[in-house]
Amino acid sequence: MQNETDKGLTAKSLHSDPLSWVEKYADYLYGFAMSRLRDEDVAKDLVQDTFLAGLQRLDRFEENSEEKTWLTAILKNKITDFYRKRSAINLKVINAEDEQQDFFDAESGHWTEKHYPTAFGLEADNPLMMKELGSILNECLAKLPGLWFSVFSMKHMDDLASELICTELKLTAANFWVIMHRTKLNLRACLQKNWN
Amino acid sequence: MTSALKNIIYNCKQATFLIEKRIAGKITAAETLRLHIHLAGCSVCKVYQQQSILINRIFVGFENTDFKLDEAFKKTLTEKIEKEINKN
Structure with a gap:
């Protein structure tokens, strides 16, 4: 009982009210996670984990910080952890996947005929078309190996420096660029296949 | 013609690699020149470049606010938080 009172007082004095979170x-937070993960179940899990982790760390919540900023920072860490975990699982898959896609002739480096990029024939100003293309892109993103998606998302959604991503995911710079290249080749091919 | 230059003129694999590196990082002046020469003669890679930029735009332009949690999930979540608070 004494404990409960203490806890209540602590939360109050820290200007944080977990019951309203x-x-x-x-x-x-869900939108933030979805934009970086594009996976509803994972995003939901991480939002829940964020609130629970926040509760554990209420004593470290500083009086003058914003609850929202503080919780977002916790979520960001959870997302990075998730990227790291998923990337480790997928690390072994890179080479195998690489060989499966023969975008270019091995000798000349030319596009192979079946992978020729062709125009999407869309008007970039048309919001409906862009939305449609966006949902196809999400499906294509879901098919990427976890490591590739993590690299792509960290680079573009968080605009992180390449060096930082390499450190977080334990990649060499050369590997990083190979993944960026392969990811885009795959996404583009997937869009072309499903758009027309 | 240097071999690097000769190589890039015909090599779409290298050209698309440089396109990605230029979009998401930076490439050297020599690489920029080689890429320009390639793109001047390769309409397929030009299409690739446009689409590559478009993909980034769509990816980044994702609307966070389009996603809302359903009420049932929120309710469960609130209950979990309450339970956690009362635990101590």
Whole structure:
């Protein structure tokens, strides 16, 4: 009983009210996670983990910080952990996947005929078309090896320096660029295949 | 003609690699020149470049606010938080 009172007082003095978190921040955090993960189940899990981790660390919440910023920082760490875990699982897959896709002639480096990029024939100004293309892109992203998706998302959504991504995911710079290249080749081919 | 230059004129694999590196990082002046020469003569890689940029734009332009958690999930979540608070 004594404990409960202490806890309540602590939370109050820290200007944080966990009981209002879901109502105030759940949708925002979910959108943040979805933009980086493109996976509803994983995003939901990480939002939940974020709130629970926040509760554990309430004592470290500083008076003058914003709850939203603080929770977002926790979520960011959870996302990075997730990338790292998923990338480790997929590390072994890179080479095998590489060989499966013969975008270019091994000798000349020319596009192979069946992988020739052709125009999508879309108007980039048309919001409906862009939205449609966006949902196809999400399906294509879901098919990428985890490591590739992690690299792509960290680079573009968080605009992280390449060196930092290499450190986080334990990649060499050369590997990083090979993955960036392969990822884009795959995404582009997947869009072309499913768009027309 | 240097071999590097000769190589890039005919090599779409290298050209697309440089396109990606230029979009997401930086390439050297020599690489930029080689890429320009390749693109001047290769319409297929030009299409690739446009589409590559478009893909980044769509990916980054993802609307966070399009996604909302369903009420049932929120309810469960609130209950979990309450339970966690009362645990101590």
